[in-house]
Amino acid sequence: MKTSRFLTGLLLAASLTAPAQAKPTATDPAANAELRAQLQQAEQNLRAAREQLLKSARELARIQGQLGEDTPFSQAMGLLVDPRRAALGVSIAPGPLEKGRQRGVLVTGVTPGSGAEKAGIQSGDLILSANGQSLELAEDARPGPGLTLRQALRELEPGATVALVVERGDKRKTVSVVAQRQEGPTTLDFDIERFGPRGDLLLPRIPAEGGVPPPRPGPLFGRLMAGPLGGPGFQLARLDEDLAGYFKTREGVLVVKAPPVIEGAPALKSGDVIQSINGQPVRNPVDLLDQFFSLEPRAPLTLGVVRQGAAISLQGRVPEPPLPG
Amino acid sequence: MNDLSRSLSELPELPPPPGGWARLSQRLDAREALRRRGRWAGGLALAASVLLAVLNLPVAPVSPAPAGAAPATAVAGLIQQSQALEQRLAVLKSEAGVWSGALAGNAAGLQRDVALLDVQLSDLAFDPSADQRAAEVLWQRRVSLLNRLVSAHEAPTLTPATMTTTTTAGLGGDTAEAEVLEL
Numbered sequence: 001m002k003t004s005r006f007l008t009g010l011l012l013a014a015s016l017t018a019p020a021q022a023k024p025t026a027t028d029p030a031a032n033a034e035l036r037a038q039l040q041q042a043e044q045n046l047r048a049a050r051e052q053l054l055k056s057a058r059e060l061a062r063i064q065g066q067l068g069e070d071t072p073f074s075q076a077m078g079l080l081v082d083p084r085r086a087a088l089g090v091s092i093a094p095g096p097l098e099k100g101r102q103r104g105v106l107v108t109g110v111t112p113g114s115g116a117e118k119a120g121i122q123s124g125d126l127i128l129s130a131n132g133q134s135l136e137l138a139e140d141a142r143p144g145p146g147l148t149l150r151q152a153l154r155e156l157e158p159g160a161t162v163a164l165v166v167e168r169g170d171k172r173k174t175v176s177v178v179a180q181r182q183e184g185p186t187t188l189d190f191d192i193e194r195f196g197p198r199g200d201l202l203l204p205r206i207p208a209e210g211g212v213p214p215p216r217p218g219p220l221f222g223r224l225m226a227g228p229l230g231g232p233g234f235q236l237a238r239l240d241e242d243l244a245g246y247f248k249t250r251e252g253v254l255v256v257k258a259p260p261v262i263e264g265a266p267a268l269k270s271g272d273v274i275q276s277i278n279g280q281p282v283r284n285p286v287d288l289l290d291q292f293f294s295l296e297p298r299a300p301l302t303l304g305v306v307r308q309g310a311a312i313s314l315q316g317r318v319p320e321p322p323l324p325g
Numbered sequence: 326m327n328d329l330s331r332s333l334s335e336l337p338e339l340p341p342p343p344g345g346w347a348r349l350s351q352r353l354d355a356r357e358a359l360r361r362r363g364r365w366a367g368g369l370a371l372a373a374s375v376l377l378a379v380l381n382l383p384v385a386p387v388s389p390a391p392a393g394a395a396p397a398t399a400v401a402g403l404i405q406q407s408q409a410l411e412q413r414l415a416v417l418k419s420e421a422g423v424w425s426g427a428l429a430g431n432a433a434g435l436q437r438d439v440a441l442l443d444v445q446l447s448d449l450a451f452d453p454s455a456d457q458r459a460a461e462v463l464w465q466r467r468v469s470l471l472n473r474l475v476s477a478h479e480a481p482t483l484t485p486a487t488m489t490t491t492t493t494a495g496l497g498g499d500t501a502e503a504e505v506l507e508l
Contacts, residue, residue: 234426
């Protein structure tokens with residue numbers, strides 16, 4: 001097993017997950033201007049490199065997929081660097097064999113915050129079909145259920161909906177799962193470990209207990225998180241029994257402190273209770289922020305709010321986060 | 326939440342029985358050997374063993390694991406830990422008293438990392454020639470990341486008297502005092 005530290009700087013440069021943070025230190029205006037010009041040129045170079053990387057990553061994934069030669073590393077890199085790729089948010093394994101048939105695929109893990117989690121899928125569920133395509137196949141069927149499902153999900157883009165028939169215990173249900181990208185603002189820091197002929201694994205490093213670096217802005221990952229929404233100035237609280245009585249509603253999430261989260265509408269105030277976001281009911285503070293961060297900058301935003309006992313609607317747009325640097 | 330996902334979420338909780346994953350894994354490991362003995366016999370035996378594992382029925386003691394089987398056993402244990410952490414996380418999320426943009430941003434980073442592990446695990450799980458140590462390493466990381474997420478969601482506390490949000494552990498070690506809410 002070969003272990004190597006991923007060249008964070010290289011990845012950062014390639015995927016543009018972190019902005020150029022350089023700030024001119026020279027006090028001479030001419031030197032400042034020169035540094036600014038250099039910075040601009042470097043940013044242009046990074047954009048070009050990113051485009052090339054994305055193009056290559058997509059091409060690699062396409063060819064590997066056609067050849068049936070996907071590797072774990074290529075899958076992970078594709079998901080990481082390609083903003084058009086999304087996932088349902090499950091880890092899967094072969095389902096049981098029954099009477100010479102493979103019964104679907106087994107959900108061995110549900111990615112926290114994913115579309116699968118939001119749809120109520122749980123580890124241990126059995127996926128029996130996807131978008132009408134049965135995953136209950138003869139034992140010797142090729143491709144088998146796993147490859148069939150992964151091929152069906154290969155071209156998923158953010159927002160795509162997949163209908164899954166899921167079995168839990170002796171009950172079956174059809175659920176709609178929205179594919180989404182899971183973005184994070186943290187600095188990318190990975191190990192690569194090599195196992196056998198199928199190549200490398202991309203292994204995220206585990207942040208030390210009690211502390212990770214503060215979120216860093218980036219043009220691709222977590223732009224909204226890098227703005228005021230992702231700072232300590234956005235504080236939300238659950239409505240407990242006492243607070244519900246005081247704020248005259250039992251539904252929603254209490255705003256303790258809010259930055260400007262909506263453009264073109266009156267600002268949120270401390271004491272507001274957010275009950276819905278773009279028509280979707282808000283269940284708890286974690287759910288609300290998840291929904292905020294799944295929005296694109298400049299996307300339409302409507303908040304259903306109770307203010308001093310009266311229901312109001314705030315309609316505007318998601319703010320554009322500040323440009324890095 | 327739409328009607329379908331709501332109806333799914335209303336299904337009865339069926340946590341895996343203690344040791345269920347280990348038993349299931351042992352039986353799935355036997356797949357190759359069973360197939361060598363014949364498809365029919367193998368299929369029937371595996372179906373029976375999966376049924377036993379799922380139903381948590383007592384089974385005869387298995388033979389000592391051959392050399393090289395340890396990673397599979399380790400993986401089964403890690404999957405079990407991972408699922409327990411997922412259940413804990415779901416409870417913590419639904420019961421969260423307070424949450425902030427900073428904590429959510431950091432948690433999103435961890436969730437993104439879990440997603441990267443999950444695509445790799447899904448690939449390896451269907452590769453009969455995959456090195457079990459690779460799966461073990463991936464599951465170890467997944468469990469560690471889930472532990473961090475659980476810590477992050479356990480950390481925020483709300484003191485109603487002052488409406489102060491304090492994070493004492495977990496992600497970011499962020500200690501942030503919110504503005505006092507005038508009640």
